[in-house]
Amino acid sequence: MSILALRNIAKCFGGNAILKGVSLEAEEGEFIALVGPSGCGKSTLLRIMAGLDHADGGEIVISGREVSSVAAADRNVAMVFQSYALYPHLTAGQNVAVPLAMRRLTAVQRFPFIGNLLPGQRQIRADIQRQVKEMAAALKIDHLLDRKPGQMSGGQRQRVALARAMVRHPSVFLMDEPLSNLDANLRVHARGEIVELHRRAGVPTLYVTHDQSEALSMADRVAVMIGGTLLQLAPPQEIYDDPAHIDVARFLGQPRINVVETRMDASGVVRFGALTLAVENSAPRDAAVMLGVRPEFVRLNGNPNGTLKARVERTEFLGSEVIVHTRLDAIGEAIVAKVTPVEASVLSDGMPVSVEIEPDRAMLFAMTGERLQARTVAVAPTLEKAHG
Amino acid sequence: MSAHSLSLGRILRFAILTLGALIFLAPYIFMISTAGKAQSEIFSSSLTLIPEQWSYVENFTKALSRVSMLTLLLNGVIVCAMIFVVQVVVAIPCAYAMAKLKFRAARLMMVLVMLGLLVPIHATALPLYVAFDRLAVLNSYTALVAPFSISVFAIFLFLQFFRALPDDLIQAARLDGMSEIGIVARVVVPNAWPAITAFAIFSVVAHWNDLFWPLVVVSNQDYATPPLGLLFFRAAEAGDDYGALMAATLIITLPLVAAFLIAQKRFVEGITMTGLKG
Numbered sequence: 001m002s003i004l005a006l007r008n009i010a011k012c013f014g015g016n017a018i019l020k021g022v023s024l025e026a027e028e029g030e031f032i033a034l035v036g037p038s039g040c041g042k043s044t045l046l047r048i049m050a051g052l053d054h055a056d057g058g059e060i061v062i063s064g065r066e067v068s069s070v071a072a073a074d075r076n077v078a079m080v081f082q083s084y085a086l087y088p089h090l091t092a093g094q095n096v097a098v099p100l101a102m103r104r105l106t107a108v109q110r111f112p113f114i115g116n117l118l119p120g121q122r123q124i125r126a127d128i129q130r131q132v133k134e135m136a137a138a139l140k141i142d143h144l145l146d147r148k149p150g151q152m153s154g155g156q157r158q159r160v161a162l163a164r165a166m167v168r169h170p171s172v173f174l175m176d177e178p179l180s181n182l183d184a185n186l187r188v189h190a191r192g193e194i195v196e197l198h199r200r201a202g203v204p205t206l207y208v209t210h211d212q213s214e215a216l217s218m219a220d221r222v223a224v225m226i227g228g229t230l231l232q233l234a235p236p237q238e239i240y241d242d243p244a245h246i247d248v249a250r251f252l253g254q255p256r257i258n259v260v261e262t263r264m265d266a267s268g269v270v271r272f273g274a275l276t277l278a279v280e281n282s283a284p285r286d287a288a289v290m291l292g293v294r295p296e297f298v299r300l301n302g303n304p305n306g307t308l309k310a311r312v313e314r315t316e317f318l319g320s321e322v323i324v325h326t327r328l329d330a331i332g333e334a335i336v337a338k339v340t341p342v343e344a345s346v347l348s349d350g351m352p353v354s355v356e357i358e359p360d361r362a363m364l365f366a367m368t369g370e371r372l373q374a375r376t377v378a379v380a381p382t383l384e385k386a387h388g
Numbered sequence: 389m390s391a392h393s394l395s396l397g398r399i400l401r402f403a404i405l406t407l408g409a410l411i412f413l414a415p416y417i418f419m420i421s422t423a424g425k426a427q428s429e430i431f432s433s434s435l436t437l438i439p440e441q442w443s444y445v446e447n448f449t450k451a452l453s454r455v456s457m458l459t460l461l462l463n464g465v466i467v468c469a470m471i472f473v474v475q476v477v478v479a480i481p482c483a484y485a486m487a488k489l490k491f492r493a494a495r496l497m498m499v500l501v502m503l504g505l506l507v508p509i510h511a512t513a514l515p516l517y518v519a520f521d522r523l524a525v526l527n528s529y530t531a532l533v534a535p536f537s538i539s540v541f542a543i544f545l546f547l548q549f550f551r552a553l554p555d556d557l558i559q560a561a562r563l564d565g566m567s568e569i570g571i572v573a574r575v576v577v578p579n580a581w582p583a584i585t586a587f588a589i590f591s592v593v594a595h596w597n598d599l600f601w602p603l604v605v606v607s608n609q610d611y612a613t614p615p616l617g618l619l620f621f622r623a624a625e626a627g628d629d630y631g632a633l634m635a636a637t638l639i640i641t642l643p644l645v646a647a648f649l650i651a652q653k654r655f656v657e658g659i660t661m662t663g664l665k666g
Contacts, residue, residue, distance in 0.1 A: 052559045073565040085556035089578040102565035164564075 033219035306354020483546030504540030
């Protein structure tokens with residue numbers, strides 16, 4: 001049974017639909033990354049799950065309980081904020097202890113001065129302290145417990161925020177871009193740590209990020225949200241190799257996927273360069289379609305008789321690979337290729353090249369954005385004229 | 389460098405500042421001087437700053453013995469403390485709600501606060517007086533404190549400050565299981581000390597020095613605040629013993645001066661209100 005389920009969540013802000021019926025389920029111990037460009041509604045969705053915001057419609061089920069009308073504190077979800085939101089007036093240790101104290105001690109026991117005199121609270125406080133220490137040891141922040149947030153670095157604050165969220169063993173763990181305030185090196189390091197912590201705790205985690213590499217590298221499944229709609233929820237490899245929507249394909253992958261507009265003929269066949277693809281969906285025939293191919297599946301060679309003639313516009317050297325920007329002579333479309341430095345060494349700006357696309361890697365999309373399933377029929381002889 | 393530090397511009401600036409300081413301090417200095425002069429010297433034609441004959445002991449004895457100065461000061465402390473505490477207790481939750489909670493009347497409340505800022509106490513003095521008279525609470529601490537218990541200025545000041553508090557902080561507190569009152573007590577107040585200090589200055593100074601309202605509602609010396617006590621003192625002395633009067637004035641201004649000197653750094657911090665670092 002899924003531990004967290006969202007059904008048809010909708011939210012409007014002043015007539016603007018921010019969330020248009022989002023549904024999502026998380027299994028026990030799963031790590032789901034919610035990724036999308038800024039303003040796509042992913043943070044709003046997270047806040048609705050946490051109970052910090054109200055949905056206009058839809059259901060939220062946590063551990064089999066419908067929680068739409070349950071207060072944030074009673075949902076047993078923990079959240080790590082982008083700004084960490086540590087209490088500035090409390091030390092790290094006190095920060096971590098707050099959620100435990102709020103749950104274990106009664107209002108009277110928490111009352112200053114009087115609370116300390118009541119029976120039973122001493123035992124609970126000692127217990128809380130012990131748990132805080134354990135948590136701190138697990139996150140290697142035991143030496144920071146007496147410091148206030150203002151005296152800590154960004155990375156340290158982030159760990160304290162993690163500790164505060166994890167210490168009470170929530171049933172769902174929500175993270176709102178927890179790494180975006182760290183510098184690049186620390187971010188990559190912290191990624192690994194969060195994944196490790198997640199494995200150990202086994203709490204289902206929803207991780208909001210706008211960084212696709214974070215999403216792909218950390219998550220069991222990636223949910224791509226664009227414009228208030230969840231376009232696809234799939235394991236990282238699948239969502240990258242087999243995107244269900246042109247926007248998903250465009251959002252994931254660096255550099256971006258090449259998209260060229262072309263035509264499907266009346267028999268449902270698309271020809272582009274040396275490629276011939278047969279569409280298997282029942283999409284309208286004889287219509288414009290989009291052909292997408294990721295830069296790593298574009299080959300460039302100096303063959304003057306290639307079907308897709310292009311000119312190199314500029315190259316970007318990135319160390320292990322080189323990004324080559326070319327422009328097709330026939331239709332003026334830009335095509336980006338990712339090649340090895342060895343392959344790139346023979347290329348120079350302005351040089352005519354011929355573009356080849358790996359046949360099984362080309363994807364077709366309808367003009368509305370949906371993916372069209374297609375299979376390669378044949379790779380035509382290279383002398384055939386480019387189709388545009 | 390030392391040559392530069394005494395450039396013409398700098399000297400000019402110092403001169404202007406010194407002149408300004410002298411103008412502002414002159415009455416107070418003259419008061420200190422008069423408090424040490426004998427009756428005859430005050431009315432002599434020559435104007436001296438240093439008393440020819442030191443009469444401080446004599447004047448202060450008079451000031452302390454003719455009216456019960458201790459009662460006056462105690463009344464001042466009680467009234468100011470009560471006003472300040474009630475104002476803060478009322479204004480902080482109110483400002484928090486207006487700054488961080490969403491409710492339909494928020495806009496209307498904001499308008500009311502703005503309107504409230506425009507209405508001076510003098511405008512409502514008469515109706516309040518009549519009401520207190522009917523309730524038979526004239527000549528009491530209640531009459532001195534009640535009209536100031538809701539300070540729109542405090543609400544406005546705290547509102548501005550709370551708006552700058554990060555929303556994430558409040559939401560984290562909610563997720564940690566705090567009630568709204570808990571958030572105010574455990575998160576907002578501990579982080580609002582700069583604003584509370586700033587407000588304390590305005591409130592205490594205004595009400596310690598207030599003569600108008602005590603004059604309206606208090607006729608019994610037992611409830612007189614320091615400025616009103618001075619008035620009684622003048623009446624008791626037929627208004628011509630200026631040496632003793634100045635000594636009494638000195639006594640009632642001293643607590644504020646001392647408080648300012650002791651907490652000068654915090655005061656300045658409070659007024660400049662350097663924002664909260666998340």
